Every structure is written in structure tokens, then in C-alpha cells.
Amino acid sequence: xxxxxxxxxxxxRLDDANWAMRFASPRLDKCFCLLGGNAxxxxxxxNTQNILLGPNQMALLPPGRVALERLQREEGVFLGAVFFxxxxxxxxxxxxxxxxxxxxxxxxxxxxxxxxxxxxxIRNGGVLEMQAANHLLCSxxxxxxxxxKEDQAGGGADRHVETAxxxxxxxxxxSLTLEDIGAALHVSPAHFGRIFRDKMGMPPMKYYKRLMMxxxxxxxxxxxxxxxxxxxxxxxxxxxxxxxxxxFMGVPxxxxxxxxxxGLTAKNLENAxxxxxxxxxxxxxxDAMPDLxxxxxxxxxxxxxxQAFCDLAGKSREQIIGLTDLNLFPPxxxxxxxxxxxxxxxxxQPHSNAEWVTYPDGxxxxxxxxxxxxxxxxxxxxxxxxxxxDITARS
Numbered sequence: 001x002x003x004x005x006x007x008x009x010x011x012x013r014l015d016d017a018n019w020a021m022r023f024a025s026p027r028l029d030k031c032f033c034l035l036g037g038n039a040x041x042x043x044x045x046x047n048t049q050n051i052l053l054g055p056n057q058m059a060l061l062p063p064g065r066v067a068l069e070r071l072q073r074e075e076g077v078f079l080g081a082v083f084f085x086x087x088x089x090x091x092x093x094x095x096x097x098x099x100x101x102x103x104x105x106x107x108x109x110x111x112x113x114x115x116x117x118x119x120x121x122i123r124n125g126g127v128l129e130m131q132a133a134n135h136l137l138c139s140x141x142x143x144x145x146x147x148x149k150e151d152q153a154g155g156g157a158d159r160h161v162e163t164a165x166x167x168x169x170x171x172x173x174x175s176l177t178l179e180d181i182g183a184a185l186h187v188s189p190a191h192f193g194r195i196f197r198d199k200m201g202m203p204p205m206k207y208y209k210r211l212m213m214x215x216x217x218x219x220x221x222x223x224x225x226x227x228x229x230x231x232x233x234x235x236x237x238x239x240x241x242x243x244x245x246x247x248f249m250g251v252p253x254x255x256x257x258x259x260x261x262x263g264l265t266a267k268n269l270e271n272a273x274x275x276x277x278x279x280x281x282x283x284x285x286x287d288a289m290p291d292l293x294x295x296x297x298x299x300x301x302x303x304x305x306x307q308a309f310c311d312l313a314g315k316s317r318e319q320i321i322g323l324t325d326l327n328l329f330p331p332x333x334x335x336x337x338x339x340x341x342x343x344x345x346x347x348x349q350p351h352s353n354a355e356w357v358t359y360p361d362g363x364x365x366x367x368x369x370x371x372x373x374x375x376x377x378x379x380x381x382x383x384x385x386x387x388x389x390d391i392t393a394r395s
Contacts, residue, residue: 028066028083029063029064029065030063030085031063031083031084031085032060032061032062032063032083032084032085033059033060033061033066033081033082033083034058034059034060034061034081034082034084034137035053035058035059035061035066035079035080035081035082036053036057036058036059036079036080037053037077037078037079037080038055038077038078039053039055039077039078039079040054040055041053041054041070042068042070042079043068043069043070044059044066044067044068044069045065045066045067045068045069046059046061046064046065046066047064047065049179049188050069052183057186060141082137084137160185160187160192160195160196161195161196161199161200162326162335162338163184163185164181164184164185164192164196164204165324165326165338166324166326166327167180167181167184168204168207168208168211169211169299169301169323169324169326169327170327172211172212172215172233173232173233173234174212174233174234174235175234176208178192178193178204178205181204192204201346209244209248210248210299211299212233212234213233213244213245213248213249214297214299215233216229216230216232216233216241216245216253217245217249217253217256219232220253220256220257226238226241226242226253226254226257229241229253230242241253242254283306286306287306287307287308289306289308290308290389290390291306291308291387291388291389291390292305292306292308292309292312292367292386292387292388292389293305293306293308293309293386293387294306294309294385294386295374295383295384295385295386296324296341296383296384296385296386297382297383298345298381298382298383299324300324300325300338300341300342300345300383300384301322301323301324302320302321302322302323302324302325302328303321303322303383304321305317305320305321311359312329312357312359313328313329313360314359314360315328324338325337325338325341326338330358333357333358336355340353340369340371341371341384344371344372344373344384345373345381345384348373348381349373350370350371350372350373351370351371351372352368352369352370352371353368353369354366354367354368354369354391355367355369364392365390365392366390366391366392366394367388367389367390367391368388368389368391369386369387369388370386370387370388371384371385371386372384372385372386
């Protein structure tokens with residue numbers, strides 16, 4: 001491992017011209033770069049991508065064109081960069097080869113203090129101090145290698161996908177981009193795209209657009225004007241929205257609405273009124289049951305639940321419908337619920353388990369849950385239906 005150049009700047013020493021001249025040196029284009037600091041916001045340009053570094057974050061970049069775009073300047077602000085060629089060593093190849101092969105970057109939290117140690121070594125300037133600096137860099141990369149192994153084992157990937165799904169459900173107006181999600185997760189868009197596809201079976205933006213279209217279809221059937229629906233889902237005009245809607249739903253939005261209305265003949269309207277009465281009676285029946293009952297669509301959005309489920313969430317039915325577990329429950333509970341729901345979506349098989357939950361008033365209960373896939377008459381998967389029973393007394 002050989003450090004080619006070390007740049008350490010504090011407070012008033014952060015000079016644009018000096019930094020840009022040294023940072024953009026052609027001889028550094030072939031080096032890996034480790035950079036970071038304590039500024040509230042630092043924007044670095046890497047090849048054609050902009051990387052936003054928050055406070056106490058570090059970025060490890062493969063060889064490429066690196067330049068400083070924007071940096072907060074005030075007393076106490078610190079920024080550092082270490083440029084190095086990989087030498088002959090073992091244990092961290094998975095980090096460097098992964099980044100170099102895919103031209104990706106890796107952002108790590110709470111490790112920027114390593115630069116203060118570099119500065120101490122370099123200030124003395126002796127041979128032994130330079131060797132110590134090289135050992136420090138190698139040690140740091142070993143820590144990164146451990147993180148990458150954990151991520152490749154699935155733990156980090158699961159967290160990334162869960163956070164991305166929450167973002168998508170919160171922004172169904174089409175405002176999210178792949179770059180936005182990558183920035184929120186502190187990973188490159190290409191890396192996030194791969195782990196999302198591995199986990200969910202489709203590219204992230206296809207999932208996002210399908211989620212938007214299902215939401216749009218629901219709005220149309222509720223009587224919203226197509227123009228308003230197009231605006232709410234982030235499309236720049238009706239024609240573009242109609243084109244995308246047809247691609248996902250098979251027919252343009254107006255035909256979709258007409259086909260739905262055409263099925264409501266006088267007889268069907270009468271049936272609909274009867275079904276409405278029956279539905280109301282059924283809701284009263286399941287609300288009277290102590291078991292938690294719910295139905296979630298294929299995107300794991302809650303579409304139906306009973307009062308016992310509302311009690312666990314601490315919200316009314318009107319507040320719950322249209323949300324996901326991620327919006328309702330503490331992170332650990334929501335993660336557990338979602339993981340089991342995803343198993344059912346993937347395997348199309350029933351699943352049962354027992355797990356402890358915490359109610360809004362702090363009461364803990366052991367629930368025995370039974371969940372199963374729910375299909376329509378054509379065999380199309382509609383979502384997940386579940387029943388959970390309190391078995392605390394048995395434990």
C-alpha cells in the first residue's frame with residue numbers, strides 16, 4: 001500500500017484555487033481516493049456524478065476524475081483526501097475490485113477521524129511516520145472490507161431496500177429519481193439498482209412507476225379528473241400520463257374508467273348496493289373479533305383491517321388504509337412484518353410464526369400470526385391476507 005499524496009486542510013486554509021489545482025492533478029487520475037471531513041455539506045464531482053458528503057462521512061472512490069464542487073467554509077471545518085495506489089496486500093481486494101470494476105463509490109459513516117491521525121503522522125514527516133500512515137490506511141480499508149462483506153451477505157442490502165420502499169411509498173408523485181434514492185442511502189445508483197433487483201425481482205424505477213400507476217388507477221376510479229391524477233403522479237401533461245398508464249394497465253385511463261363504469265348496469269348497481277350492505281355487516285363482524293385481521297395488496301399497502309389491528313397501530317382505520325407497516329410501526333416490528341409478507345409474495349405459500357409486539361400504550365403481547373397469499377378468480381395474486389391471535393397467556 002503506498003500513499004501517493006495527502007491533502008489536509010482546515011478552516012481558513014480551504015482555498016479554492018489551491019485545492020482545485022492539487023485535487024485535479026492528472027497524475028492522481030489513476031489513484032484510489034479516500035476523502036471526508038466534518039463540514040455540514042460537501043459536494044464532490046466524481047466522473048459525471050455529484051456526491052454529497054454529510055458531516056462525519058467519508059467516501060472511497062476508484063480511479064477517475066475527482067473535483068471539489070462545493071464546500072461549507074467556516075472556522076473549524078476540516079476536509080482531507082488521501083490518494084493511493086493499491087499495493088500487494090490481502091483482505092481488502094473485495095472493496096477495491098468492486099469499486100474499480102463498476103466505477104462505484106462507497107460512503108461510510110463516522111470514520112472521518114482517521115484524517116486527524118494521518119495529519120499527526122504526516123506533520124512529523126519521518127520515514128517511520130509514513131510507514132505508520134500506510135499501516136493506518138491499510139487498517140482502515142480492512143474495516144471497509146468487513147462492511148462490504150456484511151452488505152454482500154444481505155444485511156445491508158435488506159436495509160437499503162426497506163428504506164427505498166418507504167421513500168417510494170412516501171413520494172408517489174413521481175418526484176423520486178434513482179439518484180435521489182442512491183444519495184439517501186449513500187450508495188451509487190448502479191449498486192442500489194442491483195441489490196433492489198436481486199431482492200424485489202425488478203428494477204427499482206419500474207417498481208416505483210408500477211406503484212404510481214396503481215395509485216393513479218385508484219384515484220381515477222374514485223372520480224378524480226385525469227388531468228388532476230396526471231399532476232398528482234408527477235407527469236408533465238395528460239398525453240404523457242395516458243401513454244404510461246396504457247403501458248402498465250393495458251388501456252388508456254379514460255377507457256379504463258369507462259370499462260369500469262360499463263360493468264355497472266342497473267342490475268350490477270343493485271348488486272353493488274347489496275354488496276355494500278354485506279360489506280358493512282362483514283366489517284362489523286370482524287371488528288367484533290379479538291384477532292387482528294388485515295389485507296395488504298401486492299405492494300404491501302394495507303387495504304383492509306379490523307379494529308384489533310387498529311388498536312395495535314394506535315390509529316383509526318381511515319388513517320391506516322393506504323399506508324404500509326413502515327409508516328405505522330416501530331422499525332423492528334415493521335421490518336419483521338414486512339420480511340414475512342415478502343416471503344409469501346415470493347413463494348406464494350402460507351406462512352405462520354409467533355412474535356412479540358408492543359402496543360402504543362407500552363403493553364407487550366405474543367401474537368401467533370397466520371398469513372397466506374390471496375388470489376382473484378383468474379388466479380392473479382391480489383396480495384396477502386392475515387390473522388393474528390394473542391397467545392400471551394400461553395407463554
